[in-house]
Amino acid sequence: MTTSSRVWKFGTDVDTDVLAPGAYMKNGIEVIAQHCLEALRPDFAKTVQAGDVLVSGHNFGIGSSREQAAGALVHLGVRAVIAPSFSGLFFRNAFNLGLLLLTCPEAEQINEGELIQLVPAGVQRANGTLLPCQPIPDFLMDMVHAGGLMNVLKQRSQGTRHA
């Protein structure tokens, strides 16, 4: 059975500085995560629950290369981010940390607080509509399933050792 995920809706151009504010970059991910998105929604980190998803407008993750922007979402248990487009650099970072990103041209139809399901073809809305998402290459899905590049590298080095 596919589980439902609750939607947190954001606008366009959500940048890395609001995901991982510079003032907290000296700290570990547990501190950075507590300030994730607070410039847009001060209650986000306190109330988001494991398994929730973010839905956003174009250009999610623009800005810096700091992967803590994706890491903070992973730390808070966010299951996926769904948007019509992502920053290319954020896209790489997210998959490297095991965070699923779904490129969904019609993402902006989804409502705040809606319960959606992630199905192989895309996003199943509460009203039954299916919003298609761009397919993700196998090697990136493997990274999501492994929980990030670090785990892929670990598996690879163990594989070599036992070979």
Next chain:
Amino acid sequence: MNHTFSGTPQTLAQKLIARAAGRTQVAVGEVVTCQVDLAMFHDSSGPRRLKPMLEELGADIWAPSKVVLVLDHYVPAQDNDAQRIIQITRDTAREWRLPHVIDSEGICHVVLPERGHLRPGMLCVGGDSHSPTGGAFGSYMFGIGATEMLGVMVTGEIWVQVPRTLRMLWKGKLSTGVCAKDMMLQMIARFGMNGGQYQAVEFAGEAVMALNMQERMTLSNMSAEMGAQAGLIAADDTTCEYLRSVGVGEEALQEAHQWHTDASATCEDASFDATQLSPQVAAPHSPANTRPVGAYGDVPIDVAYIGACTGAKLEDLRAAAQVLRGHHVAQGVRLLVAPASARDQAQAEREGVMQVLREAGAQVLPNSCGACAGYGATFEEGVTVLSSTARNFKGRMGPASVQVYLASPWTVAASALRGRISDVREQL
């Protein structure tokens, strides 16, 4: 960096990726594995993140000679946390026996080429989003996060999806007081913050090729703000002359001119006229919020900031000095200058540029990322800043109430004199 190509006409991006992938050609859209020629990281993205992960893997760095470490984000230390990060970085550099460590001598994207580390034909990665700066030297350089950098450290490889090329063709000649920063803000205004769609952007045309290397670096640098993966400029005599001046040998330059887009290669082209370009200013809180300076009316400023890899290189300091010579900033305006590298600052001292800036009332700050990264000292509640840096996101350079406008060093200097956003051309 010689390489043989065959088959269909290729873009510069395709040629650079093909060489790194050991192929004679690559097709747009395919995913290939590239050998990395150089990996750069700094005190924020580097050892403090990489060391624990490397230890967890029990792995070694694939080629320490291909790694450049730059301390620029947390130096000089503002507090104990910063001091701790700097200490970890220095200790780790010794432990890893890194041969190339540049400590508190300037910002990574500026010191990398000034030490001759970048050459046409290379494929490089950087642990910083402004890594496309390296594209000004005809190398394919892009930014990656710390975990992906770990992958490079362990394997020496990285995957690349061969991008389409968006070519910015600039004809004509820039007016005095109008520069690369204005060109870039204009392009971002037209294409938006993610208009590059992770493509390769290539800058070409007479107005681009007329720029010196540091001005070209400003274009490539802010490709990041267009959402491009790389911001490339084909190598020419200007490139080779610069590389010779920083000690790159003739051998490395012999094949420099082969790194260009073939005449019939497929690009998406956009045309611009440099002759028509006026100084540009981006309003809070996005570089894409750009309008010509004349559209601003009366915007008073509290701080004029000339800093960062984008806007405080030697050429930027020279531009500011040309405007400020013999004048003093308006009452109530703070002019802050953080030269992008120690070498650039030393040269500016020799030329009398630093003296002009000081006499105009500038407070000179260390050669580091400073307020631009938002990591160290940032601006106070409610101030309005006109900055020569690359980003004006809400909350980046201080509290969310800080209003940051972006412009060229020319415009920042001219506005510091009048205490409000001003057209530099009226003062030249």
